[in-house]
Amino acid sequence: MSTESLRIVWVYPDLLSTYGDRGNALILARRARQRGLPVEVLEVRSDQRLPATADIYLVGGGEDGPQALGAQRLIADGSLHRAVAQGSVVFGVCAGYQLLGNSFFAKGTKCAGLELLDITSDRGETRAVGELAGDIDARLGLPPLSGFENHGGRTHLGPSVSPLARVTAGVGNDGASEGAWRGKLLGTYSHGPALARNPALADLLLRWATGMHQLPPVDDTWPDRLRSERRAAVAAARA
Amino acid sequence: MPLRAKVASSVSRTAAALSRAAGRGDGSVIGGWIGLKIDPDLLAHLAAGRAIALISGTNGKTTTTRLAAAAVGVLGKVATNSFGANMPTGHTSALAKAGSTPYAVLEVDEHYLAQVLEATEPHVVALLNLSRDQLDRAKEVAMMAQLWRAALVRHQDVRVVANADDPMVVWAATPPPNHDHRINPPQVTWFSAGQRWHEDSWVCPECGSTIQRSGEQWWCTGCPLRRPDPQWTVEDDGVLDPTGAWHKVALQLPGKVNVGNAATALAVAAEFGVRPVDAVSRLSSVTSVAGRYAQVEKDGRLIRLLLAKNPASWLEAFDMADLAPTLLSINARDPDGLDTSWLFDVDFSPLRGRQVLITGDRAYDLAVRLDVNDVPFQHVRSFDEAIRAVPPGRLEVIANYTAFQDIRAELDRVN
Numbered sequence: 001m002s003t004e005s006l007r008i009v010w011v012y013p014d015l016l017s018t019y020g021d022r023g024n025a026l027i028l029a030r031r032a033r034q035r036g037l038p039v040e041v042l043e044v045r046s047d048q049r050l051p052a053t054a055d056i057y058l059v060g061g062g063e064d065g066p067q068a069l070g071a072q073r074l075i076a077d078g079s080l081h082r083a084v085a086q087g088s089v090v091f092g093v094c095a096g097y098q099l100l101g102n103s104f105f106a107k108g109t110k111c112a113g114l115e116l117l118d119i120t121s122d123r124g125e126t127r128a129v130g131e132l133a134g135d136i137d138a139r140l141g142l143p144p145l146s147g148f149e150n151h152g153g154r155t156h157l158g159p160s161v162s163p164l165a166r167v168t169a170g171v172g173n174d175g176a177s178e179g180a181w182r183g184k185l186l187g188t189y190s191h192g193p194a195l196a197r198n199p200a201l202a203d204l205l206l207r208w209a210t211g212m213h214q215l216p217p218v219d220d221t222w223p224d225r226l227r228s229e230r231r232a233a234v235a236a237a238r239a
Numbered sequence: 240m241p242l243r244a245k246v247a248s249s250v251s252r253t254a255a256a257l258s259r260a261a262g263r264g265d266g267s268v269i270g271g272w273i274g275l276k277i278d279p280d281l282l283a284h285l286a287a288g289r290a291i292a293l294i295s296g297t298n299g300k301t302t303t304t305r306l307a308a309a310a311v312g313v314l315g316k317v318a319t320n321s322f323g324a325n326m327p328t329g330h331t332s333a334l335a336k337a338g339s340t341p342y343a344v345l346e347v348d349e350h351y352l353a354q355v356l357e358a359t360e361p362h363v364v365a366l367l368n369l370s371r372d373q374l375d376r377a378k379e380v381a382m383m384a385q386l387w388r389a390a391l392v393r394h395q396d397v398r399v400v401a402n403a404d405d406p407m408v409v410w411a412a413t414p415p416p417n418h419d420h421r422i423n424p425p426q427v428t429w430f431s432a433g434q435r436w437h438e439d440s441w442v443c444p445e446c447g448s449t450i451q452r453s454g455e456q457w458w459c460t461g462c463p464l465r466r467p468d469p470q471w472t473v474e475d476d477g478v479l480d481p482t483g484a485w486h487k488v489a490l491q492l493p494g495k496v497n498v499g500n501a502a503t504a505l506a507v508a509a510e511f512g513v514r515p516v517d518a519v520s521r522l523s524s525v526t527s528v529a530g531r532y533a534q535v536e537k538d539g540r541l542i543r544l545l546l547a548k549n550p551a552s553w554l555e556a557f558d559m560a561d562l563a564p565t566l567l568s569i570n571a572r573d574p575d576g577l578d579t580s581w582l583f584d585v586d587f588s589p590l591r592g593r594q595v596l597i598t599g600d601r602a603y604d605l606a607v608r609l610d611v612n613d614v615p616f617q618h619v620r621s622f623d624e625a626i627r628a629v630p631p632g633r634l635e636v637i638a639n640y641t642a643f644q645d646i647r648a649e650l651d652r653v654n
C-alpha cells in the first residue's frame with residue numbers, strides 16, 4: 001500500500017459508469033474496512049488529473065462515445081501508465097476492459113487503447129447479452145466467475161496475457177475465453193458491479209493491492225445465495 | 240375515414256372487448272395489433288382531425304399523460320391511452336375505443352416517438368427526460384436523444400414542451416447549430432420540474448465536453464449548450480406559469496415529482512389554449528395511475544404501491560414514501576430488463592431507520608446491494624409474508640415493473 005490507507009480510484013465516473021459500476025468501488029471499500037483496513041475512495045472525473053500513486057484503479061463500462069473519449073483522456077493523462085509501472089492494481093470492466101488493450105471499436109471507428117493489456121477488440125456479429133459464467137484460471141485460485149454481459153465486442157488475446165476464465169455460459173471474449181489478466185491488471189466482460197457476484201475476485205484485488213496473502217473471512221451469506229441462485233438459473237436455462 | 244380504416248377500427252374495438260372479456264388484460268394491445276394488421280395506416284386515419292399531444296420520456300410519462308388529459312379535458316372530450324400501452328398498437332386501440340374526440344393525449348414509449356410523430360401529426364410534443372433504463376436492450380441515452388432530435392427536425396411545425404433541467408432533452412429539442420436556416424427552429428416552451436438524477440448527463444451530447452452544474456443551472460464547458468430559462472416552474476406546492484401567476488396544485492398523488500408532472504401537464508394544456516386557472520382543479524381528480532399510488536387496505540395494513548423501474552424513478556419513490564415499513568420487490572423479467580446492475584446506481588440509504596423487507600425474483604441481488612449500503616433488511620418469500628411481518632398501519636411498497644404487476648394481482652385476488 002502506498003500510504004497509510006488503501007487508495008481506490010474510480011476512473012472517470014462521468015464517462016465510464018453506465019451499468020452500476022459504482023458498485024465495485026463500494027464493494028472493495030466495504031470489504032477492506034471489514035478487515036480493518038482504512039480506505040479512501042477517490043472519484044476522478046474526466047476533466048481532472050488522475051493521481052498516479054493509488055493502489056487500485058477501477059475502469060468501468062460506458063457507451064461508445066464516452067469510451068472513446070475516456071481512452072483519449074487516459075492516454076493524454078499518462079498517470080495510469082505510471083501507476084501500473086509502479087505496481088498498482090487495475091480492474092477493467094466491459095468498455096473499461098477493452099480500452100486497457102491495444103485497440104477497440106467505438107461508433108464504427110477503430111480507437112487506440114492504452115496498451116496496458118495485450119488484447120485487441122473488434123465487433124462481433126451479434127451483441128452478447130445475458131448471463132456469463134466461467135471457470136477462472138486455476139493459478140488465481142478463485143471459484144467460478146458469475147456475471148452478466150452486455151457488449152457488442154469480441155476480444156482477441158495476445159501472447160503476454162492469460163484469459164481470466166474458460167466460458168461455461170455466455171460469450172465473454174469470443175465464446176471460449178473470457179477476460180484477461182497479466183500481473184496485477186485484470187479485465188472482464190462481466191459488467192457493471194462485477195464484484196457483487198464475485199466477492200473472491202474482490203478479495204484477490206485487495207490481496208494484490210496490500211500484498212497480504214490471506215484476508216480474514218467476512219460474512220458472505222448474501223453474495224453466496226446470489227451466486228447459487230444465478231448458477232441454478234444458468235443451469236435451468238441450459239436444460 | 241376510408242372504408243378499410245373503418246373496418247379495421249371496428250374490428251380493433253371488438254378484439255379489445257373480447258380480450259377484456261376473456262380476462263386478458265385491458266385488450267388495448269391486442270385490439271390495436273389486429274387493427275393495424277388490417278390497415279397499416281389505421282393510426283394515421285384515427286389521428287386525423289384530432290388535436291393531439293404526445294408525451295414521451297423515460298420517467299413520469301404515464302402520470303403526466305393522465306394529468307394532461309385531465310387538463311385538456313377543460314376543452315372537450317379527450318382520447319388517451321390511460322393503461323400505459325404506449326406503443327403504436329396501444330395508441331391505435333385507444334383512439335379506436337374513444338371514437339371521435341376533438342383531442343387526444345397519448346403517452347409514447349421513447350423509442351417510438353419518431354414513428355408516432357409521423358403517424359399522428361400532433362399539435363404538441365412533451366419531452367420529459369432521458370435516463371438509463373432497461374440496460375440490456377434500451378438504446379443508449381445519447382443515441383435516444385439523437386433519434387428525438389432527428390425526428391423533431393423533420394416536424395418543424397410541431398410545438399415542443401421540453402424539460403429545461405435535462406441536458407439531453409434540451410439538446411434534442413434544439414436544432415443542430417449548422418442546420419438549414421430556411422427551416423424554422425421548433426417552437427419550444429421550457430419547463431422546470433426539478434430533476435434529482437444527473438448521472439446520464441455529465442457529457443455534452445453536442446461536443447463531448449463536461450457539463451457543469453451549480454444549483455439548478457447547468458452549462459457545457461465546451462459549447463453554447465446551457466439550461467434555457469424555463470417558462471413553467473414548480474414553486475413550493477404549486478406551479479408558476481409564464482405570466483408569473485402561481486397556481487396551487489392540490490394533487491391526490493404523492494411527492495414533489497408529481498407537482499413537476501402537473502406543471503408539465505399544465506404547460507401541455509396551455510398549448511391548446513387551456514388557462515392553468517381553469518385546469519388546475521381538474522388535476523386533483525387523478526387518484527391513481529394504472530394502479531400506481533393506489534392505496535389498498537388489507538388486514539389493517541394501509542398499503543400504497545409505488546412503481547420504480549430505473550435509478551431515476553427510485554430516487555423519486557424514496558421521496559414519496561412515508562417513513563413507514565417498506566417492502567421492495569425486484570424482478571428481472573423481459574419487461575423489466577434482464578440486467579440488475581442498476582441497483583448499484585441507486586443509493587438506498589434514505590431507507591435506513593425504517594423496517595425494510597425485500598422480495599421478488601431477484602431479491603438476492605437487492606440483498607447484496609442493501610448489505611453494501613448498510614441498510615438492514617428482512618427477506619420474505621411472498622407479499623402475504625410481508626404483510627404479516629409488519630405492524631398494522633402504513634406499508635409502502637416500491638417495486639419494479641413485473642414485480643409491481645405481481646403484487647397488484649395478489650391484492651386483486653384478496654380484495
Ligand SMILES: [Zn+2]
Nearest residue numbers: 443446459462
Ligand atoms: Zn458542448
